[in-house]
Amino acid sequence: MTSFNSVNILVVDDHQNMRQIWQTILKGFGVSKVLQASDAASALEVLRDYSVDIAVVDVVMPDILGTELITMIRRADDSPNKMIPIIVCTADTRRSCIYQLINAGADEILTKPVRPDAIWQRLISVINHRRQFVKTPTYFGPDRRRVDDPSYKGRDRRESALI
Template identity: 30%
Template structure:
C-alpha cells in the first residue's frame, strides 16, 4: 500500500463531499488542514453523534472520517449504525476511523464496526492520503450478516477451509495434483530470467 511520496500521479478531491466527525478543536483543525492541502473543498464538520446521524440521513457523502471516541459519544457506535440502520444513501460510504489509543475492551468493537480502516494518530498526510487512495481504488465488496456489516475484510484467499472441498464452483482444491508435464530444465529457467538485447 506504500505511497510514493514523489509521485506525480494526480488525484482530484475537489468535488468529493467529505464528512469529518471529531471532537477537540485541534484534532478537527488538523484533519481540515490536511484535507485542504489535498485539495478538498467540500467538507462538513460535526462533533456530536446525534448531529452526524442527522446529516448522514440527509446528505450523500463520498468519504467519512470519524474519531473512535467523540468526547462522551462513541464513533464505533456511529459506524455500526451507519452500516446497519442508516438510510441507504450512505450505507456503503468509505469510512476511515481515527484513533489515538484504543482501549483493550474496545479493540474488537472497533475492528467489527464496519470501517474501512482504523488510522492511528498521530496522523500524517502520507498515511491519510495512502488510505484514501486505497479505499477508492480497491472498491471492497460489502458483507452483511448477523455479526458483521461492512467492507469485506478478507485480503487473502487460501482456498476452502481445510478438510472441505469448498462450496463454490471456482474453489480450487487445497491438494496439489501430480505434474502433467516434465519440469523445466535449468537452462529453460535461466533463459526466462536472463535479459536479452533485442534489435530496436
C-alpha cells in the same frame, strides 16, 4: 495521481482543533468540501442532509463511541448511507480496540498522531481499492479479510455473503 476535487468528506471529532487539522490536510489534497460534526447526532444529520463520499470518525466522543456510530451507520434501518467508506482515527492501538473497529464496519484505521501521508494512503485505499461488502446475521461492512484466498474451502468461506 488521484484527484479529490469532487470528493466530499465528513469529519466527525469532538475537538475543534482536530477538525481544523483534518480540514487543512484534506483541503491541501484538493478535497472539494469538508463537512464537520462534533458528535454522532450531528454526523447522522449531515449524512442525511448532504452528499458525503467518505466519513472520517474519531473513536472517543462525548455522546457515543466511534464504534457505536459506525455500527449505526452500517446497520440501522434508517441509515442514510450504509456503504459509505469510513476511516477511523484512534489513539488506542490495542489489538482489542482495532478488532472492535473492524467488527463495527470500519474500512480503514488511522492511529494518532495522524500523518498526511497515512491519510493520503487511506483515502486512496477507500477510493481505488474498496473491499467488497459482506452481509451476515451479525455483520455488515467491508470484507474484514484483506487477502482473498480462492483455494480456502473452510466453514467460514463467504461466497454467499459478499454483496
